[in-house]
Amino acid sequence: xxxxxxxxxxxxxxxxxxxxxxxxxxxxxxxxxxxxxxxxxxxxxxxxxxxxxxxxxxxxxxxxxxxxxxxxxxxxxxxxxxxxxxxxxxxxxxxxxxxxxxxxxxxxxxxxxxxxxxxxxxxxxxxxxxxxxxxxxxxxxxxxxxxxxxxxxxxxxxxxxxxxxxxxxxxxxxxxxxxxxxxxxxxxxxxxxxxxxxxxxxxxxxxxxxxxxxxxxxxxxxxxxxxxxxxxxxxxxxxxxxxxxxxxxxxxxx
Amino acid sequence: xxxxxxxxxxxxxxxxxxxxxxxxxxxxxxxxxxxxxxxxxxxxxxxxxxxxxxxxxxxxxxxxxxxxxxxxxxxxxxxxxxxxxxxxxxxxxxxxxxxxxxxxxxxxxxxxxxxxxxxxxxxxxxxxxxxxxxxxxxxxxxxxxxxxxxxxxxxxxxxxxxxxxxxxxxxxxxxxxxxxxxxxxxxxxxxxxxxxxxxxxxxxxxxxxxxxxxxxxxxxxxxxxxxxxxxxxxxxxxxxxxxxxxxxxxxxxxxxxxxxxxxxxxxxxxxxxxxxxxxxxxxxxxxxxxxxxxxxxxxxxxxxxxxxxxxxxxxxxxxxxxxxxxxxxxxxxxxxxxxxxxxxxxxxxxxxxxxxxxxxxxxxxxxxxxxxxxxxxxxxxxxxxxxxxxxxxxxxxxxxxxxxxxxxxxxxxxxxxxxxxxxxxxxxxxxxxxxxxxxxxxxxxxxxxxxxxx
Ligand SMILES: [Zn+2]
Numbered sequence: 001x002x003x004x005x006x007x008x009x010x011x012x013x014x015x016x017x018x019x020x021x022x023x024x025x026x027x028x029x030x031x032x033x034x035x036x037x038x039x040x041x042x043x044x045x046x047x048x049x050x051x052x053x054x055x056x057x058x059x060x061x062x063x064x065x066x067x068x069x070x071x072x073x074x075x076x077x078x079x080x081x082x083x084x085x086x087x088x089x090x091x092x093x094x095x096x097x098x099x100x101x102x103x104x105x106x107x108x109x110x111x112x113x114x115x116x117x118x119x120x121x122x123x124x125x126x127x128x129x130x131x132x133x134x135x136x137x138x139x140x141x142x143x144x145x146x147x148x149x150x151x152x153x154x155x156x157x158x159x160x161x162x163x164x165x166x167x168x169x170x171x172x173x174x175x176x177x178x179x180x181x182x183x184x185x186x187x188x189x190x191x192x193x194x195x196x197x198x199x200x201x202x203x204x205x206x207x208x209x210x211x212x213x214x215x216x217x218x219x220x221x222x223x224x225x226x227x228x229x230x231x232x233x234x235x236x237x238x239x240x241x242x243x244x245x246x247x248x249x250x251x252x253x254x
Numbered sequence: 255x256x257x258x259x260x261x262x263x264x265x266x267x268x269x270x271x272x273x274x275x276x277x278x279x280x281x282x283x284x285x286x287x288x289x290x291x292x293x294x295x296x297x298x299x300x301x302x303x304x305x306x307x308x309x310x311x312x313x314x315x316x317x318x319x320x321x322x323x324x325x326x327x328x329x330x331x332x333x334x335x336x337x338x339x340x341x342x343x344x345x346x347x348x349x350x351x352x353x354x355x356x357x358x359x360x361x362x363x364x365x366x367x368x369x370x371x372x373x374x375x376x377x378x379x380x381x382x383x384x385x386x387x388x389x390x391x392x393x394x395x396x397x398x399x400x401x402x403x404x405x406x407x408x409x410x411x412x413x414x415x416x417x418x419x420x421x422x423x424x425x426x427x428x429x430x431x432x433x434x435x436x437x438x439x440x441x442x443x444x445x446x447x448x449x450x451x452x453x454x455x456x457x458x459x460x461x462x463x464x465x466x467x468x469x470x471x472x473x474x475x476x477x478x479x480x481x482x483x484x485x486x487x488x489x490x491x492x493x494x495x496x497x498x499x500x501x502x503x504x505x506x507x508x509x510x511x512x513x514x515x516x517x518x519x520x521x522x523x524x525x526x527x528x529x530x531x532x533x534x535x536x537x538x539x540x541x542x543x544x545x546x547x548x549x550x551x552x553x554x555x556x557x558x559x560x561x562x563x564x565x566x567x568x569x570x571x572x573x574x575x576x577x578x579x580x581x582x583x584x585x586x587x588x589x590x591x592x593x594x595x596x597x598x599x600x601x602x603x604x605x606x607x608x609x610x611x612x613x614x615x616x617x618x619x620x621x622x623x624x625x626x627x628x629x630x631x632x633x634x635x636x637x638x639x640x641x642x643x644x645x646x647x648x649x650x651x652x653x654x655x656x657x658x659x660x661x662x663x664x665x666x667x668x669x670x671x672x673x674x675x676x677x678x679x680x681x682x683x684x685x686x687x688x689x690x691x692x693x694x695x696x697x698x699x700x701x702x703x704x705x706x707x708x
Contacts, residue, residue, distance in 0.1 A: 026624025026648075033651050073403045140618070155619040200621025204647050236650035239659070243643035246661070250640075252615060 012062035024068030026201030039226030069103025086124035140253020144171035311389030616688030638666035
């Protein structure tokens with residue numbers, strides 16, 4: 001069975017070149033390897049802008065959407081490109097397809113982004129959140145406690161605040177700063193939508209998050225794993241558990 | 255000379271001796287001297303007759319500073335330089351302390367200083383470099399500087415302080431046209447270094463230059479090079495050096511005027527140079543050092559002295575270095591940032607039979623290992639340091655078998671060294687800077703006990 005056949009899970013990777021500064025494409029690789037290890041083939045559709053018209057015409061095939069982060073300069077270039085496909089992205093989200101958005105990508109998929117210049121950009125309104133650039137940049141280990149999956153561990157690197165209103169979050173901040181000036185909650189997680197400033201390959205240390213996204217995606221399509229718990233994943237999941245434990249035991253920041 | 259300077263020098267030196275005895279803290283004496291006499295660094299440096307050459311960039315600063323200092327010394331000048339890694343104000347002040355007279359005078363014709371890109375603006379104001387050499391802008395230490403654009407802006411400010419010479423890497427996305435993006439300075443000669451396309455293009459990950467978005471200007475490689483790498487075999491490179499004199503003051507009153515210089519082959523001298531190890535990045539470092547020496551020395555520059563200087567140069571601490579432990583060779587690969595790791599992995603001739611990896615908090619966020627192509631490795635024997643499990647996870651997804659993970663560095667190192675000598679090649683250790691220092695120290699103790707480290 002080829003990956004392009006109807007039985008494959010399709011991941012739409014938005015702006016891998018513009019938004020992928022911190023090893024975040026690792027998230028797509030992890031999703032693909034976890035599904036393939038369980039016997040579910042994956043096809044990755046990469047979209048970098050209007051030149052990728054063949055992929056644009058296949059947006060509706062996407063079972064899962066990923067968008068990563070990047071420097072502010074890249075965020076500003078990506079902005080009109082994201083706005084141009086905002087309708088399609090909202091349609092995918094409304095249809096229950098999981099979206100994982102990180103950093104600048106999360107901001108661009110929100111409602112507004114207030115820049116430090118005072119200018120306010122309209123986002124794609126996939127997430128009901130508003131971003132404000134500014135404040136002291138926080139850089140360091142990041143430890144959360146998620147009511148859904150327990151401890152989540154990664155790296156925080158942000159120079160902005162995000163207002164998620166009354167919505168659900170990824171988890172409570174145990175170490176680090178999170179969405180607001182005073183440490184409290186981090187990111188956005190409701191239904192099929194997950195946004196965070198946990199940079200880099202957030203799924204590497206937190207395989208339960210990856211599996212949750214994959215389950216949402218494949219159950220919508222009725223796709224089955226042939227081998228749900230392969231030995232190869234047991235090994236990486238043990239490494240990830242140890243990585244989480246090491247970071248959570250003595251988190252550091254600048 | 256002031257009483258304050260004398261006090262700063264004496265107290266700084268006393269602290270330096272004390273710090274040495276305790277084994278570490280090399281920046282502390284400089285810190286204290288600067289606190290007693292804040293003008294110490296600035297005044298001492300300003301008195302150096304031929305002024306300051308500042309070397310900055312993401313990667314290769316120490317190697318290139320070392321090469322440039324050797325080339326300038328080979329031309330008969332007395333050089334003051336800062337030791338590898340001592341590139342913050344305190345580090346430079348500490349280096350000065352060991353060389354100045356008690357009155358604060360330095361016996362040197364020229365200062366060649368490696369400058370940390372994050373402190374570049376402040377240091378440039380302090381040091382007022384006549385000449386600035388910028389090597390590259392790579393995705394480096396994002397935890398400190400966060401974004402390549404920001405690093406580019408910092409280096410542009412350093413470049414703008416140069417009065418006599420600005421030397422840029424034309425293969426770098428950000429540096430290829432940096433001269434056109436800073437205020438012009440009359441008398442500033444701009445020159446470039448680079449490699450022939452046949453070498454630069456096939457390098458499997460290019461020259462690892464950070465992507466530049468938005469205001470993309472000139473294409474990398476598009477500027478004529480004063481020094482060009484034309485051939486590379488193992489750790490030997492051939493450099494083509496423009497003969498046309500490029501005396502400061504006669505070339506470019508306006509930035510960018512070097513575009514007009516076209517090098518016909520007979521205007522170039524070919525020299526062969528020895529590099530610290532295999533790899534195009536080392537060849538580009540050598541080209542940058544040669545181009546800078548050419549810019550600084552003008553008519554006094556002799557290409558053959560470049561070969562002579564680099565031939566006799568000891569490998570800079572820890573980069574492509576070969577340690578001998580118990581009669582066995584161990585190659586050290588520095589994992590300073592994505593670019594250096596990728597280039598060093600790419601330059602491995604085949605998958606090493608025995609590999610050890612140690613990374614700790616000196617690399618606070620190893621996220622970028624997900625952007626690294628690790629296909630040069632077919633397994634890893636041991637992983638240690640506080641980031642070990644993050645690497646094990648990455649290797650797990652790649653299907654690269656990992657022998658053992660042990661957070662205890664000494665125990666992991668001991669187990670690795672106990673492995674029988676490889677049938678082919680030598681042992682390889684991939685280390686971040688902090689682990690390289692720590693492991694050298696561990697092996698050094700072994701030497702004191704008669705273990706025979708070289
Ligand atoms: Zn961010």
